[in-house]
Amino acid sequence: xxxxxxxxxxxxxxILLTVGYSYSQPLQxxxxxxxDSTRWEIxxxxxxxxxxxxxxxxxxxxxxxxxxxSNFLDGIIEYDVAFDKAxxxxxxxxxxxxxxxxxxxxxxxxxxxxxxANQYSPVFNKVTGWQLYYGDGFGVPIEYPFxxxxxxxxxxxxxxxxxxxxxxxxxVLFIHDMKRELEPGKVGLIVExxxxxxxxxxxxxxxxxPPLKGQAPELEPVPAGTINSWFVSNAFDGxxxxxxxxxxxxxxxxxxxxxxxxxxMGLLNLAKADRFAEGKDTIFVRxxxxxxxxxxxxxxxxxxxxxxxxLNDQLVYSxxxxxxxxxxxxxxxxxxxxxxxxxxKQGRNELWMGVTETFPMGGWGVQGRLxxxxxxxxxx
Numbered sequence: 001x002x003x004x005x006x007x008x009x010x011x012x013x014x015i016l017l018t019v020g021y022s023y024s025q026p027l028q029x030x031x032x033x034x035x036d037s038t039r040w041e042i043x044x045x046x047x048x049x050x051x052x053x054x055x056x057x058x059x060x061x062x063x064x065x066x067x068x069x070s071n072f073l074d075g076i077i078e079y080d081v082a083f084d085k086a087x088x089x090x091x092x093x094x095x096x097x098x099x100x101x102x103x104x105x106x107x108x109x110x111x112x113x114x115x116x117a118n119q120y121s122p123v124f125n126k127v128t129g130w131q132l133y134y135g136d137g138f139g140v141p142i143e144y145p146f147x148x149x150x151x152x153x154x155x156x157x158x159x160x161x162x163x164x165x166x167x168x169x170x171x172v173l174f175i176h177d178m179k180r181e182l183e184p185g186k187v188g189l190i191v192e193x194x195x196x197x198x199x200x201x202x203x204x205x206x207x208x209x210p211p212l213k214g215q216a217p218e219l220e221p222v223p224a225g226t227i228n229s230w231f232v233s234n235a236f237d238g239x240x241x242x243x244x245x246x247x248x249x250x251x252x253x254x255x256x257x258x259x260x261x262x263x264x265m266g267l268l269n270l271a272k273a274d275r276f277a278e279g280k281d282t283i284f285v286r287x288x289x290x291x292x293x294x295x296x297x298x299x300x301x302x303x304x305x306x307x308x309x310x311l312n313d314q315l316v317y318s319x320x321x322x323x324x325x326x327x328x329x330x331x332x333x334x335x336x337x338x339x340x341x342x343x344x345k346q347g348r349n350e351l352w353m354g355v356t357e358t359f360p361m362g363g364w365g366v367q368g369r370l371x372x373x374x375x376x377x378x379x380x
Contacts, residue, residue: 030076030078030203030204030205031203032201032202032203033067033202033203033204034056035049035056035057035058035065035199035202036049036056039067039068039069040065040066040067040068041065041066041068042058042060042063042064042065042066043063043064043066043099044060044061044062044063044064044065044191045061045062045063046059046060046061046062046063046196047059047060047061047063047065052082052198052200053082053147053148053149053198055080055149055200055201056200057082057198057199057200058189058198058199058200058202059196059197059198060189060190060191060196060197060198060199061191061195061196061197062191062192062193062196063190063191064093064099064188064189064190065188065189065190065199066093066096066099066186066187066188066189067186067187067188067204068186070186070187070188070204071184071185071186071206072094072095072156072184072185072186072187072204072206073095073156073182073183073184073185073206073208074156074157074158074206074207074208074209074210075155075156075204075205075206075207075210076153076154076155076156076203076204076205076207076210077092077094077153077154077156077187077202077203077204078151078152078153078154078201078202078203078204079092079151079152079189079199079200079201079202079203080149080150080151080152080199080200080201081107081149081150081152081197081198081199081200082147082148082149082150082197082198082200083107083109083144083146083147083195083196083197083198084109084146084147084195085109085110085112085146086109086110086194086195087108087109087110087194087195088107088108088109088110088191088192088193088194088195088196088197089106089107089108089190089191089192089193089194090106090107090109090190090191090192090195090197091104091105091106091107091118091189091190092104092105092106092152092154092187092188092189092190093186093187093188093189093190094154094156094185094187095156095180095182095183095184095185096185096186096187096188097183097185099126100123100125100126100275101123101124101125101126101180102122102123102180102185103120103121103122103123103156103178103179103180104120104121104122104123104128104190105118105119105120105154105163105173105175106118106119106121106190106192107144109144109146109195112142112143112144112146113141113142113143114141115135115139115140115141116130116134116139116331117139117140117141117142117143117144118139118140118142118163118173119134119138119139120133120137120138120139120161120163120173120175120178121133121138122178122179122180122269124180124269124271124272125271125272125274125275125276126271126275126276126360127271127276127357127360127361127363127364128360128361128362128363129179129269129271129362129363129364129365130362130363131304131305131323131331131332131333131334131359131362131363131365132267132269132304132333132334132363132365133179133363134331134333136217137173137174137175137176137177137216137217138175139173140172140173142165142172149200150165150166151164151165151166151168152164152165153168155171155210155212156178156210157209157210157211157212158178158182158209159177159178159182160174160175160176160177160178160212160214160216161174161175161178161212162174162175162212162213162214163175170213171212171213171214174212174213174214174215174216176214176215176216176217177216179263179269187204189202192361193361219264220265222264222265222266223369223371224371224373225369225370225371225372225373225378226262226265226266226368226369227262227266227287227367227368227369227370227378227380228261228262228266228380229259229260229261229262229287229380230259230260230262230268230285230286230287230366231257231258231259231285231286231287232257232258232259232260232268232270232273232283232284232285233255233256233257233283233284233285233286234255234256234274234283235273235274235275235276235277235280235281235282235283236255236279236280236282236283237279237280237281237282238281238282238306238354238356240282241282241308241354241356244308244315245314245315246313246314246315247310247313247352248313255284258273260272260273262367265367266367266368266369267302267334267365267366267367268285268365268366268367269363269364269365270283270285270355270357270364270365270366271357271363271364271365276357276360276364281356281357281358282354282355282356282357283354283355283364284352284353284354284355285352285353285355285366286350286351286352286353287350287351287378287379287380288348288349288350288351288378288379289342289344289348289349289350289351289370289376289377289378289379290347290348290349290376290377290378290379291344291345291346291347291349291375291376292346292375292376293346293375294343294344294345294346295344295375295376296341296342296343296344297341297342297344297370297372297376298339298340298341298342298370298371298372299339299340299341299342299351299368299369299370300336300338300339300368300369300370300371301336301338301339301340301353301366301367301368301369302334302335302336302337302338302365302366302367302368303319303321303334303338303353303355303365303366303367304321304332304333304334304355304357304362304363304364304365304366305320305321305322305323305332305356305357305358305359305362305364306319306320306321306322306355306356306358307319307320307353307354307355307356307366308353308354309340309351309352309353310351310352310353310354311342311343311344311349311350311351311352312345312349312350313350313352316340316342316343317338317340319338321334322358322359323358323359323362332359332362334363334365334366334367336367336369342370344376351368353366353368
């Protein structure tokens with residue numbers, strides 16, 4: 001009996017040591033990276049290392065600070081941040097491929113306490129996607145203290161993550177669906193436009209698949225008729241569509257195409273397709289709808305920021321959801337908020353949507369669905 005007890009105690013101790021080592025050992029390896037270290041590369045409008053609120057800190061405005069020798073896929077990022085209530089966008093980056101492609105979490109001090117007090121967003125080709133990705137899993141209301149240090153921890157595990165703010169026992173935000181491909185990259189900090197921020201005590205630790213406390217919500221069923229792939233054109237100057245009620249064969253022949261799948265509920269992030277630039281602010285998406293007879297069918301859709309809808313080369317809808325275009329708090333977020341009735345003819349119908357981006361800090365996207373699929377089929 002004594003031998004058995006010793007044997008069981010031995011197994012118990014071995015398990016404790018193994019579990020403790022697997023979770024604590026990487027944390028022991030993490031170190032604060034001083035902001036005067038040569039490991040940092042800073043590309044910003046303004047930056048300086050200074051003592052602030054009793055700590056060595058990095059003052060950063062309008063740019064990036066990247067740990068050049070970092071290689072991060074999964075793990076833990078921690079830092080202290082301080083700011084005032086001025087309008088600003090202050091946070092951290094991970095899986096940085098370059099300064100135009102990365103994942104990020106940032107705080108909006110001027111929205112303290114509001115649903116958009118902070119934001120997880122992917123960045124593709126320099127376009128942030130918060131107008132596409134918002135609400136549950138992307139941001140959460142938090143009241144911020146101002147001009148004092150706030151501790152932030154971001155835990156990244158595969159396609160999911162958690163954010164802790166001051167309370168390190170319970171996450172405030174569970175990110176249940178990161179949008180970029182799982183590629184290792186660098187880590188860093190960012191302050192975009194407007195007000196600056198201060199950072200202190202930055203650390204990161206690479207940990208394979210760290211455990212998370214949160215759970216992804218149960219997936220909603222995908223509505224019938226959701227368009228789950230589009231042919232997507234190269235980017236071009238949207239001014240060429242001004243006043244154009246019919247598309248000509250010559251104009252269409254100048255476009256190049258690739259087929260892209262949408263996200264599960266039909267959203268297509270167009271920033272993945274091409275890089276936004278002056279004179280390259282518009283992309284066409286197109287699909288085929290086969291109809292058994294002449295009939296009208298409602299197309300529910302969403303877009304950012306402007307759209308022109310053509311059916312069989314004829315303009316049937318034009319709209320704008322540009323940020324602040326209706327009032328000072330109009331966000332221009334994407335959802336199935338608009339409907340156009342398509343006059344389908346018997347046989348083959350081509351649906352084209354020219355989507356123009358005017359605000360690359362917000363998102364470039366489109367989605368569509370024909371929930372009434374009686375008598376039609378969508379060529380996916």
